[in-house]
Amino acid sequence: MAEKGVNVDTVARQLALERSRLNTFIAGTAIPNENTSKRLAKYFGEDPQEWIDNVDKRDDGKVTISSLPTDFIKVAKTSEIAEEDMKIVFHDLVVIANAEGNFYAFGNVCPHAAGPIGEGFLEGCIVECPWHAGRWDVRTGKALTLLATADIPMFDLRIVGDDIEIKVSEAALKQGVVSAAGPDPA
Structure with a gap:
């Protein structure tokens, strides 16, 4: 360019x-x-x-995850994520949101066009994908708009002192598969 x-x-x-x-x-x-x-x-x-x-x-350079951790893993500190803010963690597959005084862990990959949900907008407990404005409830993962073509995965989260720990499931690896036959997301 x-x-x-x-x-x-x-x-x-x-x-x-x-x-x-x-x-x-x-x-x-x-x-x-x-x-x-x-x-x-x-x-x-x-x-x-x-x-x-x-x-x-082309090799996209992303980390290949051969196996998931079986227990909770530390991914951030509570002090790193301000109220109404988010942080992308675990190989860009999970987002931690600080919404209305609580922390939530959910999938980072938009089911509509594989956009980075964690780069979107958080308003209260609603996250909006920056690509096409799909919206989800960060407390439940439930889709709230037509462009949110499916629910997003939720992950167990716990706070230990100042540490945020999550338990990642197979859903982290299965998210964001966009059909090649589908419309051009651009």
């Missing part, structure tokens, strides 16, 4: 991509789907097929 003299905001506006999604592609923490790859290639005047071939071969 620097070679072309453009910034993230300019490209995001031109492609109607949300800034947070484009940043995850550039940082290598998310892989754009085929339609988004084609749109990005066309924007930069490059061959879309080369972009798609590159995406298919």
